Amino acid sequence: MNTELRDYPLTSSIIKLKTGRVQLTIVKDPDWFLEQLSREDDQGKLYLPYWTYLWESSIGLARHIEKIGTRLKDAHILEIGCGFGLAGIVACQMGGRVIFTDAEQEALRFACHNAEQNGVSQRADFVQMDWNTPCFNRKFLFILAADVIYEEPHWIPIVTLLQEYLAHNGVALFSEPNRSNASVFFKLLTDNGFVYQKTACSVTLDGQTSEVSIYTVRRASA
Numbered sequence: 526m527n528t529e530l531r532d533y534p535l536t537s538s539i540i541k542l543k544t545g546r547v548q549l550t551i552v553k554d555p556d557w558f559l560e561q562l563s564r565e566d567d568q569g570k571l572y573l574p575y576w577t578y579l580w581e582s583s584i585g586l587a588r589h590i591e592k593i594g595t596r597l598k599d600a601h602i603l604e605i606g607c608g609f610g611l612a613g614i615v616a617c618q619m620g621g622r623v624i625f626t627d628a629e630q631e632a633l634r635f636a637c638h639n640a641e642q643n644g645v646s647q648r649a650d651f652v653q654m655d656w657n658t659p660c661f662n663r664k665f666l667f668i669l670a671a672d673v674i675y676e677e678p679h680w681i682p683i684v685t686l687l688q689e690y691l692a693h694n695g696v697a698l699f700s701e702p703n704r705s706n707a708s709v710f711f712k713l714l715t716d717n718g719f720v721y722q723k724t725a726c727s728v729t730l731d732g733q734t735s736e737v738s739i740y741t742v743r744r745a746s747a
């Protein structure tokens with residue numbers, strides 16, 4: 526994959542963790558890009574390129590991944606909607622083997638570049654995948670999902686993806702910034718054979734502190 530990012534104004538963000546730090550190359554003015562790249566499809570549905578932002582949820586999930594670190598050693602891990610790739614990069618640092626996926630090829634270019642600059646690309650693969658049309662034929666011990674349940678049309682495809690891809694004793698880790706509709710998504714998960722535990726963490730990004738929830742999801746039958 527071409528990891529040259531010359532088409533974008535770039536900046537760097539250092540995410541400090543307990544065991545180290547991650548250096549991310551990110552888009553410098555995501556608001557401008559959101560305006561430039563937003564478009565409507567044939568059905569009038571608005572497309573918004575949210576991958577151009579680094580979201581608090583990915584920092585919260587990265588911290589959680591660090592806490593459970595040893596369990597990830599040599600585990601096969603899928604990240605969905607990876608954006609700049611922070612959560613998956615920390616999972617690689619903990620010894621996991623991660624397939625980073627996103628619907629946006631441009632997001633994957635950043636994730637790939639970021640994995641390279643943090644020295645984990647030998648543990649990483651990058652696959653363009655829309656969760657409406659998943660493309661694997663295998664199971665994963667961990668699935669990572671930072672801030673991907675913000676819109677209701679995402680929910681059924683994501684629940685279906687979990688049913689398909691989560692190993693019997695696997696764990697899916699979701700993070701989200703306490704949006705009002707999140708509880709409806711997690712009710713849908715429990716209605717479809719999953720159980721979850723919820724924890725909270727505070728994340729500071731660009732000088733602003735916000736609360737992020739982390740959900741540890743398992744199959745009820747496990």
Ligand SMILES: C[S@@+](CC[C@H](N)C(=O)[O-])C[C@H]1O[C@@H](n2cnc3c(N)ncnc32)[C@H](O)[C@@H]1O
Binds near residue numbers: 579606607655672
């Ligand atoms: C709010 S961003 C979160 C990005 C990253 N996980 C983070 O927390 O910083 C949502 C991500 O989901 C991706 N996405 C949106 N719709 C998708 C779909 N149908 N299939 C796969 N990825 C999708 C976007 O491209 C974007 O990278």
